[in-house]
Amino acid sequence: MERQGYVTDRAVATAVFLATSLGKPLLVEGHPGVGKTEIAKVLATVQEGDLIRLQCYEGLDATTALYEWNYPKQLLHIRMEEQGSVAAREAAIFSEPFLLKRPLLQAITHRGRPPVLLIDEVDRADEEFEAFLLEVLSDFQVTIPEIGTVRAAARPAVVLTSNRARDLSDALRRRCLYLWIDYPSLEKELRIVRMRVPGIEERLARELTAFMHSLRRMKLVKVPGVAESLDWAQALVTLHATHLDESLVRETLGCFLKDEADLRTVTARLEAGELPALSAPLG
């Protein structure tokens, strides 16, 4: 995984290894921005399979997750094919070419190397959908009334992520292997920054990760994750910064603080000189 630019540790590696060798879905929980989604992307690259992503949201239903008929296409087809019996024409338009495959069906009907199915932020979908998802995940087959039952040729590897917006059902948890990803240690985050932002000066990388760690100890509304560290590092590199100082931090706060109250808190702490790892401003 490391070769794909994903700095990992044994907990993540073991969980991913077991999920693929036991053929079970992997449920990844953790705070926003710790790299949950990345796991699926990297897994797809490592397995040289396609990544199929289903982004969950409230009100997500089967027509957007599984399949939908391509109605305009069906309509055009009926108009063009005026002959033939009703039954024949019906059979024609309710067949695979007229099917719009949504992520779940795509994963099931995928040909070639088994894909990685990423079900992102499953906690945002409602419980109804979760129950439906359980059905699909348990045997990877779907019944479409007009066509019949479609079975997966090769079981896709499944990664589910959750930000714990709501508690997931025990039934879903039971079906999955579980991985909790915490904020990385200082050393690990430093390695991540170095790997993902190649042009960064060593001193800047150190100061930046130390600063982020002290931020995470503060009581913030939206605690910045690794994703924010990387955004910030990228921004600083673009600005040709070689180290952190107070005015630079102040100008770029928006890269890693996404809440107005947090901006005020951190600015106040900066002014009081309470945040460590800052060099004195240069003359």
Place this chain on the structure above:
Amino acid sequence: MSADLLEHTGRFCRRLRAEGLRLGPGDTLDAARALDAVDVLDREELRLSLRSTLVKRAEDLPVFDALFDSFWGGSVAAGRNPPVIPPGEEEEKESRAAASTRHRRERSMEGLEELRVPGPSSHEALGRQDFATFGEEELRAVTALARRIARRLSARPGRRWKQARRGEQVSLRRTLRDAMKTGGELATLSYRERKLRRTRLVILADVSGSMDLYARLLLQFLYALQNAFARVETFVFATRLSRVTDELRVPEYRTALAELSARVQDWSGGTRIGESLATFLADWPRLLDRRTVTVVLSDGWETGDPEVLGEALATIHRRSGRLVWLNPLLGSAGYEPLTRGMQAALPHLDVFAPANDLASLEQLARHLML
């Protein structure tokens, strides 16, 4: 995999279960399969493999880590990560407590329930109970909880669609099918709407002497639920069964209590759970169907024949969508459902859960969703 290791894994799973982790036989199997796939001589790999397969939620990680060290003996090899305790967990609790006083109320009620756990009383009727001893604040907390549960139970739009005369959406699928008859001309529009999912609740509450301490809390809960949610039927029993749905459905809680006390004669007598449930089945044969969740509230102290209880529960289980048994004693440490009544009941239950305080009732919502 060696038999020793397999057995040890099994014992470990049982210990975890005793610590409150919800593990099924399938999870033990997964753990065993996982250990087959990795190098078990590497302690860290052993730990991580068991953790991935046996821990299903972040809250359980510290429990697992503590138990792993004591169970798999010796000190863990160097380089082991410190136990992962999700940060923010504590903050979350703090802010929640600050945001509302609900938390504190729950605590105070827990304390109340820990006072004493009475044993079974065979026939010493303690007379009518004074239910009015509960404070206004607790009453409000229980009511709020019942409303929350009722809201989740009330007709929710399901996932499936049905045809409708005038639905929320045009059913393109149906419209197109109809269009075939007119040679592709869209002559009529068909509509569709979500099927409603209606859950019904049947509650059978034990009000015998051994349930005394809990009866007050539970009755308040039942009263609130009855008034917040239309499709609930409530019965109480000790030695005999009484339907109290209508008594509970009055605007004033205290009036409800007065009517209830007048209607129910054997408050706090002994318990004949099996016979009472058999009466329920005989007198109300049409109440149960696949969309019904049946909830029995009892400590399982049966003074009648456990076999009758077993048979009645088997029938209820077969007829209703789900059978939930709430036992107040299950919440107290060290309780094992060993009474003859409970032993006879266990094989027929879908859910066996505690109900000794507000927190456990809060969990109830999840069991009531069909």
